[in-house]
Amino acid sequence: MSVPPPFAMLAEVTHRCPMRCVYCSNPLALEPASRELDTDTWRRVLSEAADLGVLQVHFSGGEPMARKDLVALIDHAAREGLYTNLITSAVLLDEERMARLADAGLEHVQISFQDTDAAEGERIGGLADAHRRKLAAAGYVTRAGLPLTVNAVVQRYNASRVAAFIDLAVELGAGRLEVANVQYYGWGLLNRAALMPTREQLDQMTAVVEAARERLAGILTIDYVIPDYYARMPKACMGGWARQFLNVDPAGRVLPCHAATTIPGMMFETVHDRNLADIWQHSAAFNRFRGTAWMPEPCASCEYREVDWGGCRCQALALTGDAAATDPVCHKSPHHREILAMAEAEGLSATGTFVYRGLRERAEVRRVCKPLEARRHV
Amino acid sequence: MTGRVLVDEATRLRFAPHVRFKFDERRERWVVLAPERMLVPDEIAVEVLQRCTGEARVVDIVDEFTTKFEAPREEIASDVIAVLQDLADKGVLVP
Numbered sequence: 001m002s003v004p005p006p007f008a009m010l011a012e013v014t015h016r017c018p019m020r021c022v023y024c025s026n027p028l029a030l031e032p033a034s035r036e037l038d039t040d041t042w043r044r045v046l047s048e049a050a051d052l053g054v055l056q057v058h059f060s061g062g063e064p065m066a067r068k069d070l071v072a073l074i075d076h077a078a079r080e081g082l083y084t085n086l087i088t089s090a091v092l093l094d095e096e097r098m099a100r101l102a103d104a105g106l107e108h109v110q111i112s113f114q115d116t117d118a119a120e121g122e123r124i125g126g127l128a129d130a131h132r133r134k135l136a137a138a139g140y141v142t143r144a145g146l147p148l149t150v151n152a153v154v155q156r157y158n159a160s161r162v163a164a165f166i167d168l169a170v171e172l173g174a175g176r177l178e179v180a181n182v183q184y185y186g187w188g189l190l191n192r193a194a195l196m197p198t199r200e201q202l203d204q205m206t207a208v209v210e211a212a213r214e215r216l217a218g219i220l221t222i223d224y225v226i227p228d229y230y231a232r233m234p235k236a237c238m239g240g241w242a243r244q245f246l247n248v249d250p251a252g253r254v255l256p257c258h259a260a261t262t263i264p265g266m267m268f269e270t271v272h273d274r275n276l277a278d279i280w281q282h283s284a285a286f287n288r289f290r291g292t293a294w295m296p297e298p299c300a301s302c303e304y305r306e307v308d309w310g311g312c313r314c315q316a317l318a319l320t321g322d323a324a325a326t327d328p329v330c331h332k333s334p335h336h337r338e339i340l341a342m343a344e345a346e347g348l349s350a351t352g353t354f355v356y357r358g359l360r361e362r363a364e365v366r367r368v369c370k371p372l373e374a375r376r377h378v
Numbered sequence: 379m380t381g382r383v384l385v386d387e388a389t390r391l392r393f394a395p396h397v398r399f400k401f402d403e404r405r406e407r408w409v410v411l412a413p414e415r416m417l418v419p420d421e422i423a424v425e426v427l428q429r430c431t432g433e434a435r436v437v438d439i440v441d442e443f444t445t446k447f448e449a450p451r452e453e454i455a456s457d458v459i460a461v462l463q464d465l466a467d468k469g470v471l472v473p
Contacts, residue, residue, distance in 0.1 A: 005404060007416055053404035055411055083398060083411040107396045108413035147396050147413045147469070175469045176413060218382025218467040 005053025010247040017063035020126030022354040025185040031250040039069040048276040050080035065092040078105025090137035098140040109141045110149040116164040138172040149176040159201035181227040185259040198347035229343035234311025234327035241289035259314040298332040383466045391471040392432030
């Protein structure tokens, strides 16, 4: 039986990034520039994606603008009829590059903001002068006539400034705002205890978002992503494993999601092994958690199994040690109470030390990972 | 800051820049591609969207549909305006 094609591809064209955000969801073992796919290979991958049925391509990273050939890649994607989106920190954006990206056919830009307070944002992002550059970049985007999304990355230190983020988005002329609480993968997972908001902070920001949605209907669309450890039901991660998205990482590995490489024992094929359509349809990794046949109880008999698709495999792994377990943020998971209690305790803890994102030697990554592994079997 | 567009029968709507309404050959259906969003309009919504070229007023679309679908005009008007208001709120359609 043929598998329906994916709607979107996340093209993680590089892991290089001038920022060092402590919440980054990239893997701890970042790919160096020497392992990145070259321009022609990315062009081929984009063409294969269009043939497969992909409609949207999200250029991401790392910082996608760290690639000198980004304009060429967007130009190629647009020629293939793909709708192109740039997900960027915007610190490398200038007016001239913006014009070239727009000419190449770029349709939309999403700029991340670490805070509305410059100094605090720069502490989280680990880069001086970042906030001023982002504000300027937002102007380049709107002056080029492109729609802008402000991505407000929320954690405990800026949770009280969600209202200010909303004002900022309106002021910058964004049509869309993502109030995106940190999701705990990669560096974000490593720094979770220092980032987790309290339940009270979450309730307050939810009220702020709901009021703003009503007040700004038709002016600003607000997408709201909560820290799902506090949820009753898990998120339908990626819209379900291998259902809507595929991800190509900087080294050309084809993944069902960008954190999938954390799952031990999984073999991910690369764009050098066979074409995207074959990998999408036939690879063991894509078929491992596709659909519902792999599900354990309580998922297998759950009426929501085709709503949330069992939640997130990488989160199940990180929190229970088993990628095939029910996502433990689900209230039906036997681990749910422990996870919720842990989130509440971490939210109230005073841990304030961060590990900043950066290229590390494997041995150092192992060392950095150690407290994480100790937490796996909670 | 521009205000919310309130759709009534006099409104003329067209697709916002950087929103694409296209026929997806692979899946054999119409799709709307917008920033980080993809909509799959149902048959009626497709009919409505095909008329959002910035020329027809909502009243023209409602009149045409009232004849075409042989349904009460009031019902058609309320359905069409609801679809259009939703898409205008999402930034897909603009005056």
